[in-house]
Amino acid sequence: MREIKIREIKDTVRELFLEANFDIGPHLMNRLMAAKEMETSETGKAVLQMIIDNNKIAASEEIAICQDTGLAVLFLEIGQEVCITGGEIREAINEGVKEAYEKGYLRKSVVDDPLFERKNTRTNTPAIIYTDIVPGDKIRVLVTPKGFGSENMSALGMLNVAAGRKGVIDFVVNTVIKAGPNPCPPTIIGVGIGGTADMAMVLAKKATIRDIGEPNHNEMYAELEREILDRINNSGIGPAGLGGNVTSLAVHINYYPTHIAGMPVAVNICCHASRHAEAVI
Amino acid sequence: MSNNTKLVQTPLDDKTIRNLRAGDTVSITGYIYTGRDAAHKRLFDLIEKGIELPFDVKNQIIYYVGPAPAKPGYACGSAGPTTSYRMDPYTPALLDHGLKGMIGKGLRSDSVIDSMKKNGAVYFAAIGGAAALIARSIKKSEIITYEDLGAEAIHRYYVEQFPAIVVIDSEGNDLYKTEPIKYSK
Numbered sequence: 001m002r003e004i005k006i007r008e009i010k011d012t013v014r015e016l017f018l019e020a021n022f023d024i025g026p027h028l029m030n031r032l033m034a035a036k037e038m039e040t041s042e043t044g045k046a047v048l049q050m051i052i053d054n055n056k057i058a059a060s061e062e063i064a065i066c067q068d069t070g071l072a073v074l075f076l077e078i079g080q081e082v083c084i085t086g087g088e089i090r091e092a093i094n095e096g097v098k099e100a101y102e103k104g105y106l107r108k109s110v111v112d113d114p115l116f117e118r119k120n121t122r123t124n125t126p127a128i129i130y131t132d133i134v135p136g137d138k139i140r141v142l143v144t145p146k147g148f149g150s151e152n153m154s155a156l157g158m159l160n161v162a163a164g165r166k167g168v169i170d171f172v173v174n175t176v177i178k179a180g181p182n183p184c185p186p187t188i189i190g191v192g193i194g195g196t197a198d199m200a201m202v203l204a205k206k207a208t209i210r211d212i213g214e215p216n217h218n219e220m221y222a223e224l225e226r227e228i229l230d231r232i233n234n235s236g237i238g239p240a241g242l243g244g245n246v247t248s249l250a251v252h253i254n255y256y257p258t259h260i261a262g263m264p265v266a267v268n269i270c271c272h273a274s275r276h277a278e279a280v281i
Numbered sequence: 282m283s284n285n286t287k288l289v290q291t292p293l294d295d296k297t298i299r300n301l302r303a304g305d306t307v308s309i310t311g312y313i314y315t316g317r318d319a320a321h322k323r324l325f326d327l328i329e330k331g332i333e334l335p336f337d338v339k340n341q342i343i344y345y346v347g348p349a350p351a352k353p354g355y356a357c358g359s360a361g362p363t364t365s366y367r368m369d370p371y372t373p374a375l376l377d378h379g380l381k382g383m384i385g386k387g388l389r390s391d392s393v394i395d396s397m398k399k400n401g402a403v404y405f406a407a408i409g410g411a412a413a414l415i416a417r418s419i420k421k422s423e424i425i426t427y428e429d430l431g432a433e434a435i436h437r438y439y440v441e442q443f444p445a446i447v448v449i450d451s452e453g454n455d456l457y458k459t460e461p462i463k464y465s466k
Contacts, residue, residue, distance in 0.1 A: 050408050051408065051411055054411040054412065057414055058413040065412065067412040069349060107349040107350065108432070181387045182386070184386065184409035235461065240386070242406070243464050
């Protein structure tokens with residue numbers, strides 16, 4: 001067993017949320033610059049330049065890329081040989097989130113009761129925490145502050161198996177077209193296929209934070225990603241929804257075995273400010 | 282977007298509004314007010330009850346934003362637009378009270394567009410996610426009411442050369458409907 005102190009987890013969570021909210025990172029910046037070259041609409045080009053300028057300002061001044069600094073979403077892969085000591089892990093994660101949002105002048109966007117009182121918790125907690133038990137003696141922490149302009153455009157389809165490949169394409173493309181300008185295009189489209197209804201959506205969420213443009217390892221799915229991206233970019237929605245040929249920067253699909261009777265397809269949309277950071281403890 | 286930018290001064294007057302066309306890039310200077318979901322619900326409830334609003338919306342612009350907190354030395358934290366459709370149920374009542382401009386992002390309902398035509402109002406889009414850049418045009422920020430709502434409190438901003446695009450003009454022309462068609466294949 002390897003001992004990991006709870007304080008180290010808290011500090012890591014804090015630093016990752018600060019990093020993610022300030023610095024979009026080189027992968028996405030390069031993709032945005034390539035998108036600007038591809039874009040044929042003058043307005044679209046101007047929008048992409050504003051986004052690029054914005055991201056540079058945020059990184060150099062250490063201020064939030066977007067005022068919607070999101071719900072704090074975490075994916076933890078915990079090695080089964082790890083022994084966590086000194087406190088309770090969920091408490092430590094929430095404490096790390098609270099410290100980041102306070103220290104970084106990040107907006108607190110969480111309401112306690114979703115339906116009735118909707119009172120702001122003023123700490124941006126509780127976080128949304130997913131855990132996986134994996135082999136090894138380390139903890140991998142992946143964080144993604146998720147804005148809700150794009151989250152609100154998510155969709156789940158419990159497709160008929162007979163709908164097949166075409167059914168998946170149509171469902172994803174229609175979801176993106178229906179969202180139009182709302183999720184702050186150019187977007188990154190996370191797609192989860194298979195599992196159960198709930199799992200498909202988690203697969204989709206995790207797909208949004210894959211390194212941008214990295215294709216699925218399975219060539220059939222990689223081809224599907226390319227085809228869906230082409231269809232989306234042929235919609236004409238464009239940057240900020242003001243017309244153009246760059247509506248999405250990437251389509252990422254994750255898949256998992258499912259039931260003989262079903263084909264869940266989940267779409268989780270992420271705005272161009274696809275913020276994520278990770279560390280291994 | 283700097284070519285042919287129209288300068289817009291607040292408060293808005295009818296002549297300025299009539300001259301603004303969907304597709305115009307604009308640069309807004311003057312005082313504007315902030316308001317999003319929770320604040321809109323409160324304003325709407327006051328209108329329903331016939332109670333006077335905490336500020337006069339006549340000829341004003343409301344910016345749909347919940348800013349990040351300001352770092353020391355900054356007038357305002359990052360402050361990009363939030364998605365506008367969530368304000369749609371409350372918007373016609375505010376337009377009937379004299380509100381003339383809205384800044385946000387994303388689609389508006391038919392009833393909002395009808396009310397904009399009836400009342401002669403304009404909808405501007407700011408670029409979603411360009412929040413750190415936009416914040417540079419906000420020179421002063423003060424909370425005028427609903428402080429308990431935190432980031433959702435109603436602020437009054439003094440803005441200089443706030444960058445935006447006219448998406449829906451007072452005749453109901455809607456860039457979100459007209460532009461994508463030109464680029465669709």
